[in-house]
Amino acid sequence: MQRYFVAPEELAGDRVRITGDDAHHLVKVMRAEPGEEIICSNGLDREVLARIASVDRNLVEAQVVSELPMDREAGVEVWIAQSLPKGDKLETVIQKCTELGADRFLPFVSERTVVQYDEKKEGKRLERWRKIAKEAAEQAHRNRIPDIGQPVSWKQLLKLLPEADLSLICYEKESGLSFRPLLAEARSRGPEGRRPRILVLVGPEGGLTEKEVSEAVQAGCHSVSLGRRILRTETAAMAALGCIMYEYGEMGG
Template identity: 40%
Template sequence: MQRYFIPAEHWNKDYVTIKGKDVHHISRVMRMEIGSSIVCIHPHDGPALTKIENITEESISCNIVEWLDEDRELPVDVTVAQSLGKGDKLELVVQKGTELGAARFIPYAADRSVAKWDHKKAKKKVERLQKISKEASEQSERSFIPEVTPLHSLKELMEIEGYDWCFFGYADEARQRSSTSLKTRLSKVKTGDKVLVVFGPEGGFSENEVQQFRASGFLSVRLGPRILRMETAPFYFLSSLSYQLEENEGD
């Protein structure tokens, strides 16, 4: 069933009003009519099954039939901080990271980040990433759209507060068999925890950055014994976290 994320101010007790681009999509692209069912998603309350009651050029109103209890969200709140990368790597991270359940993305500039964003470029890039995150949320049937924050400095990342767990992906750990396994890290993460995980640029973190992470209380994470590209590392992390928390029943 088609799904649309509707801003909080367009919801009432029994009905929801759809405006803007979604109106065109529902009436022209999908050619839906009065009586058709769609899922409307409230930014805080999640998805509701609704039925179209009225269609005009500017708006569509829908009756709320029932609130859905879908349970599509990772049981922990994960923020992926990803260094700027070449080409469309960040777009891939936001698209796939949204499918894999991330709650938030923070783009940041690392010492070795090849790509640079000036102020004007940063605003446009974040808008584009936010659009990708919305589309991926609809496609993957998420109940919430992950936020893409403005560009951060590494210093801002190190000083961030309010997280239960702060991790950084460290490629050199893949080369060491003796380092702490990812299972050891993730098995301590509990439902409701807030997790921040920082991934480095193409050339990895500088030694200085690794020292700063450790000094700021960040724990390094291994992601298997192979050397992953910068954009592959968050896929491994998020998939493993989902496996650990959402696919872990039985033996």
């Protein structure tokens, strides 16, 4: 069944309005007709089963049939801090990590970041990243769309680390510390009243410098290994996230 995120004001009472690209997808791609059922979520606190009432080129209206539980999100909140990689690698990270359950993406610029950060072009890139996250969240039947922030500097990123209950920096030269014991400890002392928040920090293609790793550790990050094999930057975040979700019982029990 097709699933769509709509703005909170478009899911009011017992009516749903779907506009823009989603309406076009329903009408032109899915050939939707009145009477068909879809799932709609406001991305915050409400998800419904709705029956299409009318179809127009730029607008689909539906009637709410029933309320659905908001139970698709993980029991752990994971932030992915990813140094800007070349090409469309960040798009892959956003898509796959959204499917796996990431809650927030923090792109950043580090010393060895190859990509030239262009603030003028960043608006369009950010719009595309958010679209990819939305579509991946719909495909994965999630209740919420991950937040994607504007790229920040290394120093700005370090200031965000204390917001997490546990911060992990994936470092290829780390040989002694596995993050499994850290996850077990974090899970046992989870915060009261909210999900535990774990931040995963991944460097660029050329890796983080020893100075950056040292600064991150001083800021509260734990330097951890992802094993004896060297992973690509776009693989590291997915591997770490998969391990976290497994440890928290989010991979099938």
